[in-house]
Amino acid sequence: MPCFTAQTMSVKFKADHADLLEKALDGLGLARDWNVAKTFCRLANGIELDLRTGRASIQPQQQGKLNELKRAYATEAIKLLAQKNRWVVSKTTATKGQFIRTYQ
Numbered sequence: 001m002p003c004f005t006a007q008t009m010s011v012k013f014k015a016d017h018a019d020l021l022e023k024a025l026d027g028l029g030l031a032r033d034w035n036v037a038k039t040f041c042r043l044a045n046g047i048e049l050d051l052r053t054g055r056a057s058i059q060p061q062q063q064g065k066l067n068e069l070k071r072a073y074a075t076e077a078i079k080l081l082a083q084k085n086r087w088v089v090s091k092t093t094a095t096k097g098q099f100i101r102t103y104q
Contacts, residue, residue: 013056
């Protein structure tokens with residue numbers, strides 16, 4: 001009888017704000033289940049996020065999806081910081097992923 005194993009790895013994923021993570025997940029259209037305290041999240045694609053330890057458990061082929069989630073979380077953090085400091089933030093098209101802030 002064959003034995004199948006799923007290789008998983010633990011990578012760093014520091015997300016201090018569950019609300020920002022929720023917005024990032026919504027933006028990516030990812031379904032998820034949270035524990036009651038909102039410290040652990042299991043995504044529909046199998047990625048598990050532990051906000052207490054700052055670690056994510058993924059299979060090697062999911063690294064691209066996790067990187068996409070990290071970028072979405074960082075974007076939400078920038079938006080929140082810009083709102084608090086009354087910055088105007090615009091994303092440039094010439095340089096992928098670069099944001100420019102201006103003061104009002």
